[in-house]
Amino acid sequence: MSLKETAGRAAVLQALYEEIGEQLKAAKAEQAAGLKAAKQETGTRQISAELPGGQAVARVTLVSPSPAATVIDEQAFTAWVRDHRADQIKREVVTRVREAFVKSLLAEMTAAGVPQWCDQETGEVHAVPGVAMQPRAAYVRTTWEKAGRDEVARAWQAGELAALVLPELTAGGTE
Structure with a gap:
């Protein structure tokens, strides 16, 4: 790969990394707020993370550390x-x-x-x-199912996550 190609690849990856980082930060904050509200309302501290087809890929848990x-x-x-x-x-x-x-x-x-x-x-x-x-702040922990990460990669490659993750950057998404 030439230096020009490497520079272009690095620039694209940096732009994607920054966009994904911001989106991830926002999604995690929304997830934490939702789990905190669910814990107060129903006592729920854990929820299954699923792909659009319903396949569970991880468990998301609200962790409340002791003081x-x-x-x-x-x-x-x-x-x-x-x-x-x-x-x-x-x-x-x-x-x-x-x-x-x-x-x-x-x-x-x-x-x-x-x-x-x-x-x-x-x-x-x-x-x-x-x-x-x-008191220490509660936080959210994601525990992956055995093949969860592989299933996310498969769903991404198949285009099944286009409407869910960064639709503005994926095929089939809306601007």
Whole structure:
């Protein structure tokens, strides 16, 4: 392939990628809003994703994660770490808690479901200032059926998705 052909191919793919990306973002937002409403109205958290002919290709699930430990007061948190785990303080012009320790500590608190830390050496349980359990945003997860992606590709190649996905760019679509 010549450089000119490669440049043309890359330009076309970039334009399609950008258009598909915007369409996907909008579709996912609509899907999430619909699943959130369905959960509130009927308790539904999962729906089958089907091709126009009715063949299921995936399951779409609204995932509502449990709250996670989050540092909400950096100064109080840093002061506590300085008093109880000074080895995890990284001294610079500013005092900061080592990122790996923050990640580990918050993961422990998230798993426990409370903003507390248990010192394994002493057994003392500490309420950690500057940390709170914060709700996490629900999100939508797509779980593909075994042959789901292959079926989508087949339907795309057969022109069965022209009216559903980017009709303005596919044969048979409307402008």
